[in-house]
Every structure is written in C-alpha cells, then in structure tokens.
Amino acid sequence: MxxxxxxxxxxxxxxxxxxxxxxxxxxxxxxxxxxxxxxxxxxxxxxxxxxxxxxxxxxxxxxxxxxxxxxxxxxxxxxSGSDKPKLLLESENFEDLFKEAAAKYNSLCIYHSDEEDSFDIAKVEGISDGWIKILTYGPKKTLSRLNKLIEAENIMRITVDSPYQNNIVNLHNAQL
CATH class of the missing domain: 2.30.30.100 (SH3 type barrels.)
Structure with a gap:
C-alpha cells in the first residue's frame, strides 16, 4: 500500500x-x-x-x-518561491544512487548512525569493501577539514544541493 x-x-x-x-x-x-x-x-x-x-x-x-x-x-x-536546481540522479537503488551522487556532486550531506543525529558535508574520496572514505567540510566556525572512514551500512540518508551544504562548501573554497 x-x-x-x-x-x-x-x-x-x-x-x-x-x-x-x-x-x-x-x-x-x-x-x-x-x-x-x-x-x-x-x-x-x-x-x-x-x-x-x-x-x-x-x-x-x-x-x-x-x-x-x-x-x-x-x-x-x-x-511563489524560488526555483530548485535540476536533479542529476537517475539510479534506482541506494548504493547506485550514492555512487552516482558522489560522482556528479562536489559534496554530499551524509547522514549516518542509527538515529541520524550525525551528518557530514563531504566529498567522497573512495568506496571499497563496505567502507566510504570522505573528506569532510568543517562547520562555518572552524572551516577545518577532516578525513574519515565510515561503514557504508551505517549511511541512512544522503542529501544533495542543500543551500546550507553549498554555502559551507563555498566558504571552504573562498579559503578564508
């Protein structure tokens, strides 16, 4: 249903x-x-x-x-609001969507853990043997990057084209 x-x-x-x-x-x-x-x-x-x-x-x-x-x-x-960007994803299962998003977007919001209380804005550096290697974009306060390995099975949700996410990435790119 x-x-x-x-x-x-x-x-x-x-x-x-x-x-x-x-x-x-x-x-x-x-x-x-x-x-x-x-x-x-x-x-x-x-x-x-x-x-x-x-x-x-x-x-x-x-x-x-x-x-x-x-x-x-x-x-x-x-x-009555603003336009949204075009969705660039076409796959039809979670794993393929994740790989496609990692290839097409310069950053992803990766929600991981059982309660989805933790997420990283990150660029995917590699996927292998059930693990994901990411380079995170730190928050506006620190703008500090961090390398991280996370288990693929712990990923609960992925977001792309979030204005907040894009703003954080733009701040990092400005090299303040």
Whole structure:
C-alpha cells in the first residue's frame, strides 16, 4: 500500500511529510521517485524554501502524512518561491544512487548512525569493501577539514544541493 500511495502522491506533486525510524524530525517535501527500495525527495522548509534533494531507504518510513492546512500553506509558499536546481540522479537503488551522487556532486550531506543525529558535508574520496572514505567540510566556525572512514551500512540518508551544504562548501573554497 505504501508504494502505491507514494506513486499517486508523486504524480499529483503532493507535498507530504514523512516520519522515518532513524530520524527524530519529519522531512517535508515532494517525492521525485520511489520504488520498493529507495525514495528520492525534494525537501522544503516550513517557509517553502528548497532544502535539497534527499534519498533514503523506503523501509525506514513508518508514517506518511499530507493534506492538512500546514501542507497547503507550505505548498502555496513553494509555488511563489524560488526555483530548485535540476536533479542529476537517475539510479534506482541506494548504493547506485550514492555512487552516482558522489560522482556528479562536489559534496554530499551524509547522514549516518542509527538515529541520524550525525551528518557530514563531504566529498567522497573512495568506496571499497563496505567502507566510504570522505573528506569532510568543517562547520562555518572552524572551516577545518577532516578525513574519515565510515561503514557504508551505517549511511541512512544522503542529501544533495542543500543551500546550507553549498554555502559551507563555498566558504571552504573562498579559503578564508
């Protein structure tokens, strides 16, 4: 039933909120793609601002909501708001989406851990033997980079084209 409903909502471009087992916060947005394994979602803030594309395992969803006054008001703000960049991803499973995103984007927001309370803005340096090597972009306060190895199975969600993420990368590139 879940995939059937998501497909209908995707066709209608309906704004929805999802609750996932590995996240404390709902994500609100529009499904760009979904199958039995993975969902790709355009994220939006409560003010209707585009917050990036994200993809995750469909099995993480435990609740899907849409159609209330809040959703309608956010959808109205989206319609009058700014444009979003074109989605550059075409793969249909999580692993291939991750590899494709790593190749096409200069940085990713990589959410890892059981509770998705930790994420890195990073450039993927390598993928091998169930491990991901990344070079992180430190926060605005430190602008300090860090090399890191993380287990691929611990990655819960990936976001691309987030304005926050892009701003951090731009600050690093400015070499302040």
């Amino acid at each position: 879940l995939i059937q409903e998501i497909k209908k909502l995707q066709l209608q471009r309906e704004l929805v909120s999802i609750r996932r087992s590995c996240a404390d916060e709902d994500q609100t947005g529009v499904f760009e793609f979904a199958n039995d394994e993975v969902g790709i979602f355009s994220l939006y803030s409560d003010e209707g601002a585009f917050e990036g594309y994200t993809f995750f395992h469909i099995e993480q969803i435990y609740e899907l909501m849409w159609g209330n006054r809040e959703h309608k008001s956010i959808a109205s703000l989206i319609e």
